[in-house]
Amino acid sequence: xxxxxxxxxxxxxxxxxxxxxxxxxxxxxxxxxxxxxxxxxxxxxxxxxxxxxxxxxxxxxxxxxxxxxxxxxxxxxxxxxxxxxxxxxxxxxxxxxxxxxxxxxxxxxxxxxxxxxxxxxxxxxxxxxxxxxxxxxxxxxxxxxxxxxxxxxxxxxxxxxxxxxxxxxxxxxxxxxxxxxxxxxxxxxxxxxxxxxxxxxxxxxxxxxxxxxxxxxxxxxxxxxxxxxxxxxxxxxxxxxxxxxxxxxxxxxxxxxxxxxxxxxxxxxxxxxxxxxxxxxxxxxxxxxxxxxxxxxxxxxxxxxxxxxxxxxxxxxxxxxxxxxxxxxxxxxxxxxxxxxxxxxxxxxxxxxxxxxxxxxxxxxxxxxxxxxxxxxxxxxxxxxxxxxxxxxxxxxxxxxxxxxxxxxxxxxxxxxxxxxxxxxxxxxxxxxxxxxxxxxxxxxxxxxxxx
Amino acid sequence: xxxxxxxxxxxxxxxxxxxxxxxxxxxxxxxxxxxxxxxxxxxxxxxxxxxxxxxxxxxxxxxxxxxxxxxxxxxxxxxxxxxxxxxxxxxxxxxxxxxxxxxxxxxxxxxxxxxxxxxxxxxxxxxxxxxxxxxxxxxxxxxxxxxxxxxxxxxxxxxxxxxxxxxxxxxxxxxxxxxxxxxxxxxxxxxxxxxxxxxxxxxxxxxxxxxxxxxxxxxxxxxxxxxxxxxxxxxxxxxxxxxxxxxxxxxxxxxxxxxxxxxxxxxxxxxxxxxxxxxxxxxxxxxxxxxxxxxxxxxxxxxxxxxxxxxxxxxxxxxxxxxxxxxxxxxxxxxxxxxxxxxxxxxxxxxxxxxxxxxxxxxxxxxxxxxxxxxxxxxxxxxxxxxxxxxxxxxxxxxxxxxxxxxxxxxxxxxxxxxxxxxxxxxxxxxxxxxxxxxxxxxxxxxxxxxxxxxxxxxxxxxxxxxxxxxxxxxxxxxxxxxxxx
Numbered sequence: 001x002x003x004x005x006x007x008x009x010x011x012x013x014x015x016x017x018x019x020x021x022x023x024x025x026x027x028x029x030x031x032x033x034x035x036x037x038x039x040x041x042x043x044x045x046x047x048x049x050x051x052x053x054x055x056x057x058x059x060x061x062x063x064x065x066x067x068x069x070x071x072x073x074x075x076x077x078x079x080x081x082x083x084x085x086x087x088x089x090x091x092x093x094x095x096x097x098x099x100x101x102x103x104x105x106x107x108x109x110x111x112x113x114x115x116x117x118x119x120x121x122x123x124x125x126x127x128x129x130x131x132x133x134x135x136x137x138x139x140x141x142x143x144x145x146x147x148x149x150x151x152x153x154x155x156x157x158x159x160x161x162x163x164x165x166x167x168x169x170x171x172x173x174x175x176x177x178x179x180x181x182x183x184x185x186x187x188x189x190x191x192x193x194x195x196x197x198x199x200x201x202x203x204x205x206x207x208x209x210x211x212x213x214x215x216x217x218x219x220x221x222x223x224x225x226x227x228x229x230x231x232x233x234x235x236x237x238x239x240x241x242x243x244x245x246x247x248x249x250x251x252x253x254x255x256x257x258x259x260x261x262x263x264x265x266x267x268x269x270x271x272x273x274x275x276x277x278x279x280x281x282x283x284x285x286x287x288x289x290x291x292x293x294x295x296x297x298x299x300x301x302x303x304x305x306x307x308x309x310x311x312x313x314x315x316x317x318x319x320x321x322x323x324x325x326x327x328x329x330x331x332x333x334x335x336x337x338x339x340x341x342x343x344x345x346x347x348x349x350x351x352x353x354x355x356x357x358x359x360x361x362x363x364x365x366x367x368x369x370x371x372x373x374x375x376x377x378x379x380x381x382x383x384x385x386x387x388x389x390x391x392x393x394x395x396x397x398x399x400x401x402x403x404x405x406x407x408x409x410x411x412x413x414x415x416x417x418x419x420x421x422x423x424x425x426x427x428x429x430x431x432x433x434x435x436x437x438x439x440x441x442x443x444x445x446x447x448x449x450x451x452x
Numbered sequence: 453x454x455x456x457x458x459x460x461x462x463x464x465x466x467x468x469x470x471x472x473x474x475x476x477x478x479x480x481x482x483x484x485x486x487x488x489x490x491x492x493x494x495x496x497x498x499x500x501x502x503x504x505x506x507x508x509x510x511x512x513x514x515x516x517x518x519x520x521x522x523x524x525x526x527x528x529x530x531x532x533x534x535x536x537x538x539x540x541x542x543x544x545x546x547x548x549x550x551x552x553x554x555x556x557x558x559x560x561x562x563x564x565x566x567x568x569x570x571x572x573x574x575x576x577x578x579x580x581x582x583x584x585x586x587x588x589x590x591x592x593x594x595x596x597x598x599x600x601x602x603x604x605x606x607x608x609x610x611x612x613x614x615x616x617x618x619x620x621x622x623x624x625x626x627x628x629x630x631x632x633x634x635x636x637x638x639x640x641x642x643x644x645x646x647x648x649x650x651x652x653x654x655x656x657x658x659x660x661x662x663x664x665x666x667x668x669x670x671x672x673x674x675x676x677x678x679x680x681x682x683x684x685x686x687x688x689x690x691x692x693x694x695x696x697x698x699x700x701x702x703x704x705x706x707x708x709x710x711x712x713x714x715x716x717x718x719x720x721x722x723x724x725x726x727x728x729x730x731x732x733x734x735x736x737x738x739x740x741x742x743x744x745x746x747x748x749x750x751x752x753x754x755x756x757x758x759x760x761x762x763x764x765x766x767x768x769x770x771x772x773x774x775x776x777x778x779x780x781x782x783x784x785x786x787x788x789x790x791x792x793x794x795x796x797x798x799x800x801x802x803x804x805x806x807x808x809x810x811x812x813x814x815x816x817x818x819x820x821x822x823x824x825x826x827x828x829x830x831x832x833x834x835x836x837x838x839x840x841x842x843x844x845x846x847x848x849x850x851x852x853x854x855x856x857x858x859x860x861x862x863x864x865x866x867x868x869x870x871x872x873x874x875x876x877x878x879x880x881x882x883x884x885x886x887x888x889x890x891x892x893x894x895x896x897x898x899x900x901x902x903x904x905x906x907x908x909x910x911x912x913x914x915x916x917x918x919x920x921x922x923x924x925x926x927x928x929x930x931x932x933x934x935x936x937x938x
Contacts, residue, residue, distance in 0.1 A: 259829075262829070265829035266829060266831055266838075268829075269829045269830055269831045270831045270833065270838040273831075273833055276828055277828065277829040277830070278825075278827050278828050278829065279827050279828075279829045280827045287827070290825075290827075
């Protein structure tokens with residue numbers, strides 16, 4: 001399959017890395033030759049220099065033979081124009097555009113066919129949605145949803161004195177009293193697919209598959225108090241802040257936004273009359289003290305500078321803020337950060353990438369294709385949701401009899417509305433949905449790929 | 453200064469004024485009121501001559517028309533209009549003193565309704581008609597009328613916005629539709645329709661046509677000149693209630709009616725100024741009704757008088773059905789408060805305006821909160837829109853100017869040795885274009901006993917109040933008449 005990526009920025013590069021590893025024919029368009037050169041050196045792709053919205057450049061990139069165009073330049077208008085132009089030149093092409101301006105979001109969603117868009121992604125909005133979900137269940141570092149919201153993979157950290165510390169996975173049920181499955185563990189920066197005799201240690205980050213309706217029980221039995229956040233401090237007044245504040249205010253949670261730029265403050269105060277907008281530098285500790293950081297329920301750092309976010313989050317953790325969420329734009333897979341108490345880490349670009357990769361895979365193989373794909377364990381593992389169809393092998397056979405590839409784990413089987421956390425005797429039949437976790441070095445295109 | 457352009461505008465306003473005197477002339481001819489007939493004929497002649505002179509002399513100007521010119525033009529034209537508008541009273545000898553006639557006319561045009569006459573029923577019909585008609589004309593504004601009927605070519609030039617801004621009441625004046633002429637037409641259309649409906653309701657209550665028309669003019673302009681010595685008190689409860697309702701209707705921002713015509717019911721329902729205005733009205737009615745227990749015979753009568761007086765004062769009309777000067781102090785205090793607040797912006801009413809109260813109160817609340825947490829950024833929002841800092845500033849400046857003028861006028865009027873309450877409410881009443889005050893200027897009394905100096909000051913106050921201070925204030929500023937530097 002041939003794909004054009006327009007815009008070699010943060011998301012563009014990440015997509016290039018991911019998609020070229022999966023073996024697609026990639027053409028990258030950008031008007032900055034230097035950036036292109038460095039990307040071309042690292043990955044096996046073709047680079048075209050020029051304005052991606054012009055017919056001439058698209059022609060050179062071979063738009064007529066291309067199946068998918070992904071427009072992720074930094075300007076919404078260019079992304080839209082690029083998709084419209086490409087669609088005009090090749091009516092069969094699929095197009096994905098990144099639209100970030102909140103003023104456009106609604107109208108473009110309503111006029112998707114006019115703009116010739118197959119899909120629209122808004123990284124900031126996705127990040128905000130993700131953060132809101134985390135705030136609803138404090139205690140989880142990350143939540144990914146499968147099977148239309150009925151199953152989740154949540155991330156937990158095993159701290160010293162935690163109930164799970166020094167417990168073997170086989171004994172897990174006696175503590176949590178609900179059916180869950182640990183599908184991946186990060187220890188010392190490395191992802192491990194654990195067996196039943198695996199013993200959890202302090203500092204491990206574990207990824208747990210659980211039905212959505214037992215999440216509360218899980219948290220209670222783990223001794224993590226869950227009360228809904230009532231007051232949240234957001235540092236930085238960018239788009240993510242705006243989206244997030246809007247969602248939080250709607251569900252009655254108090255929001256304080258700290259922003260350095262006065263004009264932005266006025267704008268936010270106008271758009272969010274119920275929020276408290278504070279003009280000042282969030283890295284100044286006395287300012288956060290004045291705003292009552294020590295008794296707020298959550299701190300979300302959303303400034304545009306990763307280093308600042310890290311510093312503010314560290315200060316928040318020293319003030320014993322119950323829940324901290326840190327947005328990182330560049331440093332998200334930095335192993336040094338693992339040791340730091342930064343709470344949940346959110347990376348808008350990773351979220352967008354997940355979405356796009358998912359779309360690409362669905363296009364690649366319409367039958368037996370992955371329904372949902374999530375990167376978990378810092379991108380070292382993937383959780384993939386499949387539909388069992390007529391082409392699937394080994395239907396109805398118990399799992400313990402199947403030869404499944406190493407490092408691949410079936411973590412959940414959905415029989416219609418019934419949900420099963422599988423053991424060796426479980427099996428799947430046609431029409432079921434199966435969630436599989438695998439190391440990221442191996443790409444699963446269809447369910448049959450899990451068998452040896 | 454663009455004197456030629458201003459001359460042309462004033463010329464056209466005088467032309468309109470002369471034309472509007474014709475119905476009075478007709479009435480005086482029909483009723484064979486000889487003195488009044490002479491008065492009107494002479495006035496029309498003088499006004500017409502002056503108008504044509506101005507139109508001929510001030511032909512074709514290519515210079516630009518600035519915001520300053522707009523303000524000066526409005527201020528000057530209202531003064532000239534009043535100087536000529538009082539001629540019928542003076543020439544017909546029905547008001548022998550020219551100053552008194554001027555006071556009466558300014559009171560009419562500014563929709564104040566303060567009178568120097570103690571005996572109204574003795575006036576001839578044509579004079580009574582003219583007296584009431586000045587209210588109707590002044591209510592919506594003469595310049596707005598000129599813009600509505602004027603050639604669209606001229607009013608399509610940008611500068612007419614300066615005129616609308618200067619003459620229309622309210623802190624934020626905007627057009628309803630892109631074209632100025634169309635905006636002015638819509639405003640007058642709503643105005644005329646409401647007036648006709650009002651006349652119809654009054655006729656239905658058995659009021660003679662002439663009285664109904666005059667009363668409706670006074671109501672529409674929120675003026676308050678009655679044609680009876682006892683204002684509205686002698687009429688039936690039905691007519692009094694009709695007046696209450698229509699006074700309140702004319703005190704509503706006219707853009708609300710336009711939105712109703714466009715079927716934007718929700719935005720009218722959500723309008724914060726309208727809510728404040730109605731809240732103030734109903735709150736005052738309830739409080740005064742409670743305070744007046746046992747004052748009148750029946751509960752119905754108490755509510756009727758309370759609501760009539762509240763409507764009359766808050767819309768700055770000035771009709772009366774009872775002497776509220778006899779009411780208990782608490783009720784009088786509320787009436788005094790209503791005098792200051794006034795009607796909505798963009799209505800025909802005067803006063804400080806609900807919109808400004810809203811802005812001032814919200815701005816004050818913002819500043820209080822800022823004192824508590826200085827780093828918190830807060831904006832003042834009205835109707836889900838941010839109020840510009842400039843508007844806040846202007847409104848605060850307006851409040852300062854308002855208080856200063858009020859106080860200075862009060863000091864000058866105090867020379868007349870009336871009581872403090874009389875002097876204060878006389879100024880308040882004229883400045884807010886209401887009509888009656890308390891004590892010696894109460895609903896049953898008049899302004900005839902003031903000295904010439906006080907009358908001049910009160911005339912100035914009426915004009916300043918109607919034109920929202922700045923167009924009059926700017927006439928006295930030295931920088932206005934100098935060359936605009938830079």
